[in-house]
Amino acid sequence: MEKGKASRMLREARLKEGKSQNQMSMDLFQSREYITKQESGERKISPATAHHFTKKYNDPWLGLQAAFEYTGIGITKLDGPAVDLHRTAVKSKLEEELQEAIEAMNKAKITNRPEFTQSFELQDIEQSAREFIDVIHASTTYVATICQEYNISWPQLWEDHHRKLQSRGYVTS
Template structure:
């Protein structure tokens, strides 16, 4: 995701607010909001956390994750993408089936450090299918959260709470 997508996401989360209003909400200067929106300054982690907590925007979450880590889903916005909830649902099912088939076809029985020259590309293909599924799922979450007004951050917080309750994280 390019900084322009982070810039676009920042403008979207303002949702009619002025830069001054958002700055007051975040307890920063309007000038800082402007510099972040125009890509002249990187958003500090504390500001990004405040913004995500207040706005819960999946588009902003995608942009921030890519900005900070260089990994994660990129917002699909090309000429061949259809982000209607039904299309995204169908694509998610398709990608899930392809990943499951690739996962079933690859054997994880031996140590991965001992893969043969022909097994490694098969594993890489399985990983690529996994990334395609993650992209589809994240877009499904994005569309559903946006259409329903469900806060994306709350969805993840609820998930984290469940993981803690099950003893998977501390």
């Protein structure tokens, strides 16, 4: 089986922390063999493993990548040759994406009755959605970057956000 990006990220994170597979297996209450299989790509990264690294090491990327590999959709860490992940570049890219998305949203004609939407209007609506996916990715990259750079807890931000949603009656649990 081909080794996925999450598998490589798991191994790199473990080595960065100076842990052996045996030490990590004790931290996670998983067998060393299971850790080996996750790192080799023979098994997908378990939610428990992704959660452990996200909480303990304030690194959102392993969890996001594992979720992407489970579902085939969502956020993945940018790692191509054209990417600049310096905090100021990430901030500038988010600003650019937000502006493009606002422009696309303002162009899109959202109607009360979607069944009467013309094809050219639907194209504008779809383009608006595409621009907002760019914003979601850029926003996630921005928040993950500042959390790591400024030692802000990624898990705590999300826990606080979830509590806010609960308090406003937007989610029930």
